[in-house]
Amino acid sequence: xxxxxxxxxxxxxxxxxxxxxxxxxxxxxxxxxxxxxxxxxxxxxxxxxxxxxxxxxxxxxxxxxxxxxxxxxxxxxxxxxxxxxxxxxxxxxxxxxxxxxxxxxxxxxxxxxxxxxxxxxxxxxxxxxxxxxxxxxxxxxxxxxxxxxxxxxxxxxxxxxxxxxxxxxxxxxxxxxxxxxxxxxxxxxxxxxxxxx
Numbered sequence: 078x079x080x081x082x083x084x085x086x087x088x089x090x091x092x093x094x095x096x097x098x099x100x101x102x103x104x105x106x107x108x109x110x111x112x113x114x115x116x117x118x119x120x121x122x123x124x125x126x127x128x129x130x131x132x133x134x135x136x137x138x139x140x141x142x143x144x145x146x147x148x149x150x151x152x153x154x155x156x157x158x159x160x161x162x163x164x165x166x167x168x169x170x171x172x173x174x175x176x177x178x179x180x181x182x183x184x185x186x187x188x189x190x191x192x193x194x195x196x197x198x199x200x201x202x203x204x205x206x207x208x209x210x211x212x213x214x215x216x217x218x219x220x221x222x223x224x225x226x227x228x229x230x231x232x233x234x235x236x237x238x239x240x241x242x243x244x245x246x247x248x249x250x251x252x253x254x255x256x257x258x259x260x261x262x263x264x265x266x267x268x269x270x271x272x273x274x
Contacts, residue, residue: 099125100165106193106210111165115205118150122197122206128173129211129256130159131264132185132218137272138234140218141243142181144250145230150205153230155243156250157257158218160211169212181232182223188216191263198251207252213260215267237273 097114101123108126117123132140140158144151159180163172170190178184191213198207222232235243244254257264264274 097162098165099162102126102210104195104210108165114162115149118205118207120199120204120206122199122208124195124208124210125162126169127162127207127209127211128160128169128176129157129213129252129260130173130177130185130188131191131213131215131257131260132158132177132183133215133264133268133272134218134234136234136236137268137274138236139240139274140181140222141233141235141240142224142228143230143232145226145228147227150203151200151250152202154248154250155233156253160250160252160256170214173212173214180225180228182225183218183220185216186219187267188214189263189267191215191260194255194259196252196255198255200251209252211252211256213256213263215260215263217267 098111099114099117100108101110101112102125103109112123117125141155142158143155144153146153159177161172161176163169174185174188193210193212195210196207224232261274268274
């Protein structure tokens with residue numbers, strides 16, 4: 078299983094932090110307002126729009142990321158290729174492509190919608206709650222990732238069988254299996270039956 082460590086160097090911060098706003102939604106995914114990111118994740122959590130990306134190489138292997146240890150939510154755990162939140166008014170597809178490039182330094186060569194899923198996953202370690210209406214995307218990647226070390230500790234391309242082994246041995250994000258299982262029909266269509274997804 079090839080693993081790519083994140084480079085150690087990163088751009089310096091100017092010391093100011095701008096509030097990141099999320100789009101709050103109802104149970105149908107209709108926008109009903111905005112909220113600051115950390116506030117939206119405080120228990121019991123406010124339902125907000127999110128996205129999750131699953132990218133595969135030409136051999137049908139899934140690109141995983143291990144979240145950086147410095148992240149305030151679910152640090153150091155493995156998860157899908159990329160996940161995040163659109164800016165208020167930003168299309169989920171555009172947000173997924175943007176964050177994939179920002180976090181991994183790659184642009185998908187193909188990206189397609191794979192449905193939506195609504196879930197409520199508390200994170201026991203941080204005490205935060207993921208109440209999300211999540212837009213799922215699957216696609217292909219041809220370039221090697223160049224992960225941003227502020228976001229990603231390492232990456233790995235895994236087969237379906239290797240994912241089962243890794244999931245049994247390593248911690249994964251609370252939402253990972255929920256989004257993977259929902260995206261599986263689109264993943265199978267993308268990778269073909271021989272990939273085993």
